[in-house]
Amino acid sequence: MDVSYDLLLNAILSGLLLGGFYAAVSIGVAISFGMLDIVNIAHPAFILLGSYAAFIGNSYFGLDPILAAVIALPFFYLLGMAVYQVYYVAFERRDDQSLRGLSFFFGLMFITEVGLVLIFGVDYRLVQARYIGESLRLGPIELPFRLLVPFIVSMVTVVGLQLFLAKTFLGRAIQAVAQDQLALRLMAANPVRIKRIAFGLSIATAALGGAILIIIQPVEPSIGREYIGRVFAICVLGGLGSFSGMVIAAVTLGIVETLTSTLFGPSWAPAVSFGVLLITLAVRPSGILGR
């Protein structure tokens, strides 16, 4: 195979940036699945909802997509709290999470997708911003801002959430919910309220994830499905509940996918995440940094 050194280097670097973006898409699932044990397979659909929120803010009000996402954040937070409330009343309290709880999220995913198709159609939508299309050049290396900006936003989100979880009372309570709900009750904290807040946060990250998704590529309602395998592959590979493991896994997957599409063609990239997921589940289900 005749691939030049520069091409390879650029592929690895853009894979790194892409991986950073994957971290932002996965962080919501790292919270809901990794810490709250809620298998929210509809998360990619919420990400797309975020993309369309950014699209509306950008094309109707002329806002920067990231600013639009920041404005949408509180709404997504409330939406997440509402979804958790329904989930808690209908499934968690009845101890019926597996079959019906999963089907509930599957239904939500489908309804969101079809709803977006009904409103926006199946055309690809994109956003306008000054930095899209420009590149940072360093010798043979070319870093498109289209990938660099999402990478920075993503890293800020991850680090911010990590600090929040480690330093504040609420954050520690969220981590505690994952470990021992009874002990949390004894500390006079209501686990349901804590979980509601945490789930709200996880959906709020979808607003940011969606905005940077639409910066990276034009979106249409069904591309959310491609991200299900990716997001869960990253969370499983990283080890559930571990942010640093998740970032390492996201970057790894980003690089492997970019190399795959450089070497074999972009149509093969979606298969990578499934391979990674299956191998992880078969060989080391606890993930890279799992306990």
Place this chain on the structure above:
Amino acid sequence: MASSVASSAKFVLALAVVACAIFFAGRAIGNSYAFFLGYVVVQYIVLGTAWNILGGYTGYVNFGVTAFFAIGAYSTVALYKLMPALPLPLMVLVGGAAAALVGLGTGYLTLRLRGVFFSIATLALAVVVQTLITNWDFVGGARGAYVLRPKMAPLMGGEYVQYLFVIMLVLCVIVLATARAIERSSLGFGFAAIRDDEAAAEAAGVPTLKLKLIATTLSGGFMGMAGAPLPYYVTYLDPTSGFNLNYAVNAIAMPLIGGTSSWLGPVVGAVLVGGLQEVLRVTISSAANVLVAGVLMVVFVIAAPRGIVGLFQGKRK
């Protein structure tokens, strides 16, 4: 044991009588639309029951229905290109076998873990099988493939769609008889033990992994069989339509709406939802009809977790 065989035989006979009655009623109407509609509804009974063998009986949720369904459909496309003279029932068997193997493999790799990992793996499986098919030029790749539908049905005469409908009816009888036989056998009790408390079942000596693999293989195989006649039905198959999420949502929604605990549930769900969708498609729009299954599914899992059949069974727990 002998009585259960006799009861199964009676059940199959009764189903066959119903199937014949439906077919001849369709012929009496003499409208090919009736057969096209009937095919879709019966196909969903097969798909829903196949899903329910794993999902309803053992509690393991398979989201990758489209993967198994499309493996069946695309194996027919491949066989059609290789040897077009092969009779369709044989193609159905091959498609079923291919999908059953994929089910076995996926199950073997993921079923030793918690159930959610299996569900996630099946979601990803759908994307991967679609990627593979899209890159496989022999079966048309992303462009899709044409399959010429013969004008006349073999053996029985009449339009070819009648032949497709009969094949689907036969499949339906087989899959329903299998589902009912499972419910009443030790296999079914093993499945129910897994669903209710897997750790306790394992401790009591139920070979859980083996049973789960049997369920995955059967379920995947029947889904493949349901998909195998599809190319002849649509005559043009491309990955976007073969892997349409509607198949997965319908196959999951119908048992959940009808009720997952018995073979009757998926039938009730498929007839009701399938019929409703067709009415909406004709009267309102094709966009609205796809929403129905998703919305109904969410409403039912929240408000009536035991489905329509459960509502009629009263408060028995």
